[in-house]
Amino acid sequence: MVEDELLKGKVGEVLDSYKGERKDLIPILQQMQASFGYLPRVAMIEVAKFLCIPGSSVFSVATFYNQFRLNPPGKHPIKVCLGTACHVKGGERILESWERELGIKVGETSKDLEFSLERVACVGCCAMAPVSVVDQAVQGKVTPTRVKGILLSFQLEKEKQE
Numbered sequence: 001m002v003e004d005e006l007l008k009g010k011v012g013e014v015l016d017s018y019k020g021e022r023k024d025l026i027p028i029l030q031q032m033q034a035s036f037g038y039l040p041r042v043a044m045i046e047v048a049k050f051l052c053i054p055g056s057s058v059f060s061v062a063t064f065y066n067q068f069r070l071n072p073p074g075k076h077p078i079k080v081c082l083g084t085a086c087h088v089k090g091g092e093r094i095l096e097s098w099e100r101e102l103g104i105k106v107g108e109t110s111k112d113l114e115f116s117l118e119r120v121a122c123v124g125c126c127a128m129a130p131v132s133v134v135d136q137a138v139q140g141k142v143t144p145t146r147v148k149g150i151l152l153s154f155q156l157e158k159e160k161q162e
């Protein structure tokens, strides 16, 4: 696939600055994520070849750390805070609301690539708990109804543009 070839080229550019030592795995993955916004499967396979380790080792590191995404980010990334204050104020319930309304699980991206959902630690607005960050905007005192309202406003905005 042409896209895969392009991706491999870009991966090669990242790998050029490393010597192929096992200890470089995490820094390489971090750099890949910074370049692509997530860790494409093809990129992880190339990293495994470069470091002479099994692909499963790269995959298990990528899935172990929350900082790595395995799916491309959506056009509108949604981050649900599950820091202590937000957890106490029902952050899990809010995360479930997002999952239900979007039809995706945390860490996933909707099929139309409009939304992606992730959990984050404290975003520094504890007084507004429970907090979700939608695009770059902090939404405080989020309720399941508010989740529906936010998504409805995106839908209306999209319909206006069509």
Ligand code: FES
Residues within 6 Å of the ligand: 081, 082, 083, 084, 085, 086, 087, 121, 122, 123, 124, 125, 126, 127, 129, 131
């Ligand atoms: S714990 Fe959520 S903003 Fe601090």
